[in-house]
Amino acid sequence: MDVTLDMLDYYRRRAAYYERVYHKPERQTDLRAIEAWVARAFVGRRVLELACGTGWWTAHGASHCKQWLATDLNPETMAIARQKPLPERRVSFETVDAYSLSEVGNRTFDAAFAGCWWSHVPLARLPDWVATLHRHLQPGARVVVLDNSFVQTSSTPITRRDDDGNSYQNRTLDDGSVHEVLKNFPTPDAVRNLLGAQARSFEWTDWTHYWAASWTVGT
Ligand SMILES: C[S@@+](CC[C@H](N)C(=O)[O-])C[C@H]1O[C@@H](n2cnc3c(N)ncnc32)[C@H](O)[C@@H]1O
Numbered sequence: 029m030d031v032t033l034d035m036l037d038y039y040r041r042r043a044a045y046y047e048r049v050y051h052k053p054e055r056q057t058d059l060r061a062i063e064a065w066v067a068r069a070f071v072g073r074r075v076l077e078l079a080c081g082t083g084w085w086t087a088h089g090a091s092h093c094k095q096w097l098a099t100d101l102n103p104e105t106m107a108i109a110r111q112k113p114l115p116e117r118r119v120s121f122e123t124v125d126a127y128s129l130s131e132v133g134n135r136t137f138d139a140a141f142a143g144c145w146w147s148h149v150p151l152a153r154l155p156d157w158v159a160t161l162h163r164h165l166q167p168g169a170r171v172v173v174l175d176n177s178f179v180q181t182s183s184t185p186i187t188r189r190d191d192d193g194n195s196y197q198n199r200t201l202d203d204g205s206v207h208e209v210l211k212n213f214p215t216p217d218a219v220r221n222l223l224g225a226q227a228r229s230f231e232w233t234d235w236t237h238y239w240a241a242s243w244t245v246g247t
Contacts, residue, residue: 031150031210032127032148032150032153034207034208034209035148035209035210036101036102037207038199038201038207038209039081039102039105040102040104040105041201041203041205042201043081043082043102043104043105043107043108044104044108045202046081046082046105046108047082047084047108050084052182054179054181054182054237055182055237057236058235058236058237058238061235062174062235062238062240063088064088065233065240066085066088066089066141066172066174067088067089067091067092068092069089069139069141069170069172069242070089070090070092070093070096070139070141070170070172071092071093072092072093072094073093073094073137073138073139073170074093074094074095074096074137074138074139075089075090075093075095075096075097075137075138075139075140075141076097076099076132076137076139076140076141076164076165077089077096077097077098077099077140077141077142077143078099078100078124078126078140078141078142078145078161079099079100079101079126079142079143079144079145079148080098080099080100080105080106080109080121080143081100081102081105081109081143081144082105082108082109082112083098083106083108083109083110083112083114084143085141085143085174086098086109086112086114086119087112087113087114089141090114090115090118090119091115093115093118093139094118095118095119095120096115096118096119096120097120097121097122097132097137098119098120098121098122099121099122099123099124099126099131099132100123100124100126101123101124101125101126103123106121106123109121126142126145126157127153127156127157127160128160129160129161129163129164132164135164136164136165136166137164137165137166137169138165138166138168138169138170139165139169139170139171139172140161140164140165140169140170140171140172141171141172141173141174142172142173142174143173143174143175144174144175144176145173145175146173146175146212146214146219146241147175147176147211147212147213147214148209148210148211148212149212150192150194150210151192151193151194151212152192154222155222158222158223158226159226162226162245165245166245167245167246167247168244168245168247169244169245170242170243170244170245171227171242171243171244171245172240172241172242173219173240173241173242174238174239174240175238175239175240176211176213176237176238176239177213177234177235177236177237177238177239178213179236179237182237184197184198184199184211185197186211187208193212194210194212195210195211195212195213196208196209196210196211197209197211216232216239216241219232219241220232220241223241223243225246226245226246227243227244227245227246228243228244228245228246229243229244230242230243231243
């Protein structure tokens with residue numbers, strides 16, 4: 029199977045207990061700080077969220093937004109997200125392929141958010157993904173991508189790298205099945221260089237277990 033389809037299947041099967049990763053004791057300080065940071069990032073914005081999963085970040089990111097469209101390709105993860113305490117009438121959910129965004133049609137937004145998605149996109153697909161996302165954003169739109177840093181004592185070990193430079197982890201689900209998942213840990217320069225001139229006001233924020241890149245879509 030294609031690595032991106034493997035990833036989709038893996039998260040579908042993991043949906044019911046995905047949020048255990050947010051209960052790891054060593055990540056709690058970071059999580060509280062990032063929840064507050066994400067809540068401040070989208071004040072008054074109309075936000076498109078990609079790959080929202082179980083909506084851990086949706087609830088926080090949407091707290092001061094104008095509108096928030098949370099999307100994922102797995103109905104199983106979104107079913108959990110829909111149960112979260114969310115700002116009334118401002119958050120909606122749709123099934124959308126984050127690669128094509130075809131289901132979004134000609135709608136545009138003035139902000140976008142993706143949590144733990146960038147790291148799963150094969151390096152060769154990132155430029156197209158960024159270009160596709162930017163086509164759905166207005167000039168001046170704010171983009172935030174948040175993702176995991178590699179921490180030896182907390183992260184799943186990397187088992188191999190491919191010729192394109194992607195790294196992989198073997199992850200075991202509760203049913204005992206083992207899944208090879210593409211998971212990259214980029215440097216700030218790698219993200220900045222990939223975005224190039226289309227991204228203005230690039231900022232990189234590091235916590236211990238997470239990083240975030242934010243930028244403004246150029247005119
Ligand atoms: C690592 S989880 C991130 C979930 C959530 N954003 C978070 O940070 O907790 C990756 C998510 O990507 C979703 N996904 C996988 N392939 C996708 C695709 N092609 N389009 C949209 N979502 C996809 C999975 O269903 C899963 O919910």
